[in-house]
Amino acid sequence: DVATLDHHRALRQGVPEVVYGAGKSPAQAVAIVGRLAVRGEGFLVTRADDGMRAALLAAYPAAVENVLGRTVRLAPDEPVRSHCGRVCIVTAGTADLPVAEECAETLRSAGVVADRVTDVGVAGVHRLLARASQLAMADVVIVIAGMDGALPSAVGGIVRGAVIAVPTSVGYGASFAGLAPLLTMLNSCAAGITVVNIDNGFGAAMAALRILGS
Amino acid sequence: DVATLDHHRALRQGVPEVVYGAGKSPAQAVAIVGRLAVRGEGFLVTRADDGMRAALLAAYPAAVENVLGRTVRLAPDEPVRSHCGRVCIVTAGTADLPVAEECAETLRSAGVVADRVTDVGVAGVHRLLARASQLAMADVVIVIAGMDGALPSAVGGIVRGAVIAVPTSVGYGASFAGLAPLLTMLNSCAAGITVVNIDNGFGAAMAALRILGS
Amino acid sequence: DVATLDHHRALRQGVPEVVYGAGKSPAQAVAIVGRLAVRGEGFLVTRADDGMRAALLAAYPAAVENVLGRTVRLAPDEPVRSHCGRVCIVTAGTADLPVAEECAETLRSAGVVADRVTDVGVAGVHRLLARASQLAMADVVIVIAGMDGALPSAVGGIVRGAVIAVPTSVGYGASFAGLAPLLTMLNSCAAGITVVNIDNGFGAAMAALRILGS
Amino acid sequence: DVATLDHHRALRQGVPEVVYGAGKSPAQAVAIVGRLAVRGEGFLVTRADDGMRAALLAAYPAAVENVLGRTVRLAPDEPVRSHCGRVCIVTAGTADLPVAEECAETLRSAGVVADRVTDVGVAGVHRLLARASQLAMADVVIVIAGMDGALPSAVGGIVRGAVIAVPTSVGYGASFAGLAPLLTMLNSCAAGITVVNIDNGFGAAMAALRILGS
Amino acid sequence: DVATLDHHRALRQGVPEVVYGAGKSPAQAVAIVGRLAVRGEGFLVTRADDGMRAALLAAYPAAVENVLGRTVRLAPDEPVRSHCGRVCIVTAGTADLPVAEECAETLRSAGVVADRVTDVGVAGVHRLLARASQLAMADVVIVIAGMDGALPSAVGGIVRGAVIAVPTSVGYGASFAGLAPLLTMLNSCAAGITVVNIDNGFGAAMAALRILGS
Amino acid sequence: DVATLDHHRALRQGVPEVVYGAGKSPAQAVAIVGRLAVRGEGFLVTRADDGMRAALLAAYPAAVENVLGRTVRLAPDEPVRSHCGRVCIVTAGTADLPVAEECAETLRSAGVVADRVTDVGVAGVHRLLARASQLAMADVVIVIAGMDGALPSAVGGIVRGAVIAVPTSVGYGASFAGLAPLLTMLNSCAAGITVVNIDNGFGAAMAALRILGS
Amino acid sequence: DVATLDHHRALRQGVPEVVYGAGKSPAQAVAIVGRLAVRGEGFLVTRADDGMRAALLAAYPAAVENVLGRTVRLAPDEPVRSHCGRVCIVTAGTADLPVAEECAETLRSAGVVADRVTDVGVAGVHRLLARASQLAMADVVIVIAGMDGALPSAVGGIVRGAVIAVPTSVGYGASFAGLAPLLTMLNSCAAGITVVNIDNGFGAAMAALRILGS
Amino acid sequence: DVATLDHHRALRQGVPEVVYGAGKSPAQAVAIVGRLAVRGEGFLVTRADDGMRAALLAAYPAAVENVLGRTVRLAPDEPVRSHCGRVCIVTAGTADLPVAEECAETLRSAGVVADRVTDVGVAGVHRLLARASQLAMADVVIVIAGMDGALPSAVGGIVRGAVIAVPTSVGYGASFAGLAPLLTMLNSCAAGITVVNIDNGFGAAMAALRILGS
């Protein structure tokens, strides 16, 4: 028996159990979510490649696939308790969208539909300023950027709410697979920015849920 | 004129201007806070060495020094608008206390008095579990740890609220001045932990204020 | 002749010669183990991919394959001298199991059957505490974890026996292929933890055998 | 004789010989600049600590000291050939000023007086936008920033001219002595930004002179 | 709609919009360039693999493919405004040519035909010196080198004009995928050399266009 | 109250509480050990500089100072329970002796007197082989080396017992403050070597005590 | 024309031109060596994959393939001038043989037949000592090792002649693709060891030829 | 007794025992060299700070101090056996001279007087070419450079003899204390260059002596 699901944690923390698909076979993923589905809890599988997504959809036709985000999600039988508060997901460039989709799906699995602002990198800062009032309405802003990772600093200077920065592995050469934007974000000159792991759209969503729940 | 104070930001973001003392002379620090004090806003200076703290206290006898945290703080004339919510600062070991004090002073400058849990490193996990109910009452838990940086993972599994992890440069050898706990925290197996820069007690406090304000 | 087997070492050290399969062809592996098998010493091949395992099983139908651990093992004609003492292998998550299996097979090749504790990561520390008495019975505890690598610190605080920590390459982004848990373990706040190379289940087993032999 | 001055290069490249003071004694510095001064070429010494600057001023009362920039400069007997074009030096924060001063002094030694824009970090992007027309008038914009190093990306999106980015060692923890802003700048999402070494105000000025000379 | 093209930037900066092909599907690339082509602006796609290049050529038979540089370029209806000044691209070895071709195509898309000097690595410095007068005629010299990355230092000592250094990922072992030449170039002993990201032929060209435009 | 001593752990693990002196004032150290001394448990303080050692000796004239190892140790009132088994500490060079002394003092505080082999670096391997029989008698061999860190590989090939490798920060340049020997030891070609943090003589001793206790 | 062969260098340095096959197509390799072969100089191609080796052998049936070393070599029409002196190539393990073969082929292309010592890693140091007199006869000893890279230190303590150390990328985890043995060798406690790039059998051979020629 | 001098090695290898002063007290240094001096072997102490040099000169008035190289050397009673062959030490800049002096003193202690070429960095390559015939006369050329470390590549293309490259910690920022020139030299495009540790003038001299002795 390869996995001990921590149902307890879901109760303790009010967020769903999410299955991390990387390094599992499609059959293993189907087996694991079965234990969740049978209890009517629904499920979310992240980092699911094409084969795993196909196997999950075959077993659960009611599930929803997100190709870009590489997730499969099944709604629980009962709607989840609602979190109050608004989340906005901001991305710097097109290539950051898969991370944004993983993030959005994780929020959806907890009943939160995020607002979205796309393609507003710092190299054209007027694009960001044009969205300032939209950003101001969010309790939590999740900012996703690769390459220079400069966007969270600009966002942090505009909004009062919580800002969670997600570096991505988008880039090449001296981006060192996301190290460059990670360091940028940790050193942000905008005070009070927090950071999660490279490409960790899931983690940013979970952090937002912790805040909304508070 | 060496510094353009961003009063505008204080209004925009509801948090005080904080002066970063490192690399400034005592005279410069006194001059800069003068512009804040004269408006009745009070001030907070962080990373203030012995000489800078003495100069500030001489100029502002009503100010409060925190020796361990290396800060000097003057209360504003009017009490700051109150943030609602509770913050708890948790430290792994004795050597992490200076970072915790910088954090606590920053919170105080915004009118927030943090709860404290001290010396509960993972190597004696019963110490942490004994404080579980205290931790559960916080909206935001700030966890400060050096060396292995394992404490936020354990805290994150216990509490439902927001968790902000602060790696410290406490340690030697393969801690590489805080790199080891930084990486630990970014890879935390507890979902939804966010991270700030090494030794950045100030930043963790500002992130907590962003959350409480939301 | 590509390899000089060190039979001498086996005698000197009382542990079997183990063949490292990576970078060898199936034919080479079969040839090398032939020299061991013909002496009735049995063999263990680690890091054997699908093709190598098939070739070894075809040549030695009595050998035992471990698919997850990627090993093939043939028992020696005479049972190995028994080591006295108990070994427990603890894993943080499902994805760490291949390293645990390589470790368990290496111990088996020396006649030691390890106890197992699975899926007890620090994010749900109650799972670990529930197994405390089982852990206490071991002379050597081998703790295998990727991502934050925090588990050995928690285990080290609970048990009195020897603790060998194995970082794994499980994770992504700022885990830097196992660097993050490696640094965590080297900086463990639990005193007296020792560490082996990333993913080195074999090495941890050999270290345990050195201890049991003592 | 410890140094072979490359007068030839000055001719070849139309820029003055600059003496790098670090690691030299005051006496050595005085001796070296003597060979330049005697030819009426004037001199510039960078990275000159307090003692070296005092020695140079004692020997050359007509020389000009820059305390913040740690330089001493003596004008040549004949005014240098004038470069045509305008240079603007932009800094993110107060702590970046020493690098800006080294840069400005190097430009002055070649007869170029740079325009200046100070304290316009990305965390308050309105400060930068308010200076857009001033920036647009420059042929070369030198952008100096530490911590997150995000400023050149924002500047690069506003101006059409050449942009030279200078990372500084301002910051702590995960800035790794300037590595963080260096990587940020190399990965800038604004196209056509070029980068020089950490704290290298001298090099940025020399690059600007190469461009103006063209 | 995955991408917001920044036509505004093209106007602001006088350089064409360039599409970065990496991580896009052939269909996405065709769709994006369609929006540029329909306005008669022409297009340039970089980092386009075999499939993407085929799809673009099928859709735009008038476009020009550069196999080595992995680009597809369509000329605009109206010739672009001419930049005045000369650019020379210098490469150290055969393996650096793909980066040089990406660079040359980007320049061509702005109407600039670069001069070329090939295979003049520092290990045979007479090859470089033989081309000194050719190099001297350039306003901007772009120097592309992997392995030791020493070539820009030698070029910088010979020419008066602007020097932009491009490190490449050519090499193995301790080149660490271009880190070695990147560091070499940032530490160049020739004053006034600037540097762009590893393998960033596009960025070097854009920097040159910024200079020529000035 | 700055420190919560974990007396519980001493009971749980059979090893003494050891106070880490770095970053504490002499007065703090005296206060902390007072709580141990008053219970008759004795104490050991590591990383104690000159001032701290003087203060401890003044307060506890019966305590023993180790200048090279920078420790102060007071024996407990009752002799500690004896560990059975032999420990040998091997050092590569003179400069590794401080780490060896910290290790030996920690062992002494638990009643174990280690055997010693000094100055047997791999560059003169006959020196090591001449001590082979002495090494063979140890249950645990602690091998301490800086620079290339090659000694544990040679020792591991000679002895059957447990081998704990301690990299030291002895060296310069590409030793990167102990990173070089750390990596050497983690990659040892002798199977079953385990490793502790750079300069961690204390940790190696604690690991040995865990083994002896088993 | 993609490559300018440096025939001049061959004359200047007395060693043959060697073609680096990586990143070239089989057709390119055949074309380049044609220019050497037509002059009767013979050729050596390194880093030639299966397809390139097949193409070269088809074009030059008299050429000799080295499958393990991934080289193809054609003898020159006239025997090369003989170097006087003996070279010995020592390898630590089986997996280092490809690098040793590249090295041996490069030496052969200059008329030098190297002596060989195989599989003498430091973990069984008696294997090395048994070959001491053979090693002593060499003017240059090339020592090739991955993993801990400890072998050159042991060899350097035994022989008086020149020692060239070659780290290999053999290993996993904390070997970081050869960084571990590279650092070990640069920090060797045996004085006067020199080092070349990771896996650079070619470079070690060329260094030996420089020494023999002297 | 803190050090076991390896007189045996001196015999085995024909080079003198050299004492590494770093981390030793003046008194220790005097004691250690006493054991050498009493046998008439003379001595060389490297990395000796002001105090250690003064103590050695007081004890041995016939010894010779090298202030720049931080060494003290006493000639042996009998002149050392002469090595045949010429060594040339080449330095890139003034700041590299201390490493060159350490190197020259080590050679002198073995009876070899090195030729010198100073201040010939690659940024003015004509300076190097002007010395080509002088370089060509050396059997071994030791090339010492910091910053970009490009000089050995240029030298290696000019001379046929052995080339030993010594990176220095001269530089700042992205030189990372010598890492930049170290990587440059390991990746040299001139074939057959070998490398020693950062600032290791001693090691380069010992390597040259190994070659001359051959």
Ligand SMILES: Nc1ncnc2c1ncn2[C@@H]1O[C@H](COP(=O)(O)O)[C@@H](O)[C@H]1O
């Ligand atoms: N998985 C493993 N990881 C590290 N070392 C191993 C592993 N399996 C076997 N070895 C070691 O590799 C040696 C054999 O290497 P080889 O001669 O290349 O087959 C054995 O003696 C073991 O010490």
Ligand SMILES: Nc1ncnc2c1ncn2[C@@H]1O[C@H](COP(=O)(O)O)[C@@H](O)[C@H]1O
């Ligand atoms: N602050 C600086 N940073 C980097 N290089 C410098 C600096 N100041 C002067 N230089 C360079 O250092 C060279 C002089 O070095 P030196 O011969 O050691 O005085 C000059 O020709 C400049 O190219």
Ligand SMILES: Nc1ncnc2c1ncn2[C@@H]1O[C@H](COP(=O)(O)O)[C@@H](O)[C@H]1O
């Ligand atoms: N030299 C040392 N290196 C690492 N850890 C140590 C050292 N000395 C003592 N310790 C550990 O540090 C803990 C005490 O830390 P503290 O509470 O800060 O005094 C002890 O329980 C030991 O486990």
Ligand SMILES: Nc1ncnc2c1ncn2[C@@H]1O[C@H](COP(=O)(O)O)[C@@H](O)[C@H]1O
């Ligand atoms: N295996 C190798 N590793 C490093 N450099 C090599 C290797 N083989 C050949 N070379 C060098 O690469 C040069 C040829 O490079 P290229 O012009 O790209 O073929 C030769 O002159 C050699 O100096």
Ligand SMILES: [Mg+2]
């Ligand atoms: Mg875009």
Ligand SMILES: [Mg+2]
């Ligand atoms: Mg404590």
Ligand SMILES: [Mg+2]
């Ligand atoms: Mg699990």
Ligand SMILES: [Mg+2]
């Ligand atoms: Mg400011």
Ligand SMILES: [Mg+2]
């Ligand atoms: Mg070539």
Ligand SMILES: [Mg+2]
């Ligand atoms: Mg010694």
Ligand SMILES: [Mg+2]
């Ligand atoms: Mg072997």
Ligand SMILES: [Mg+2]
């Ligand atoms: Mg100079």
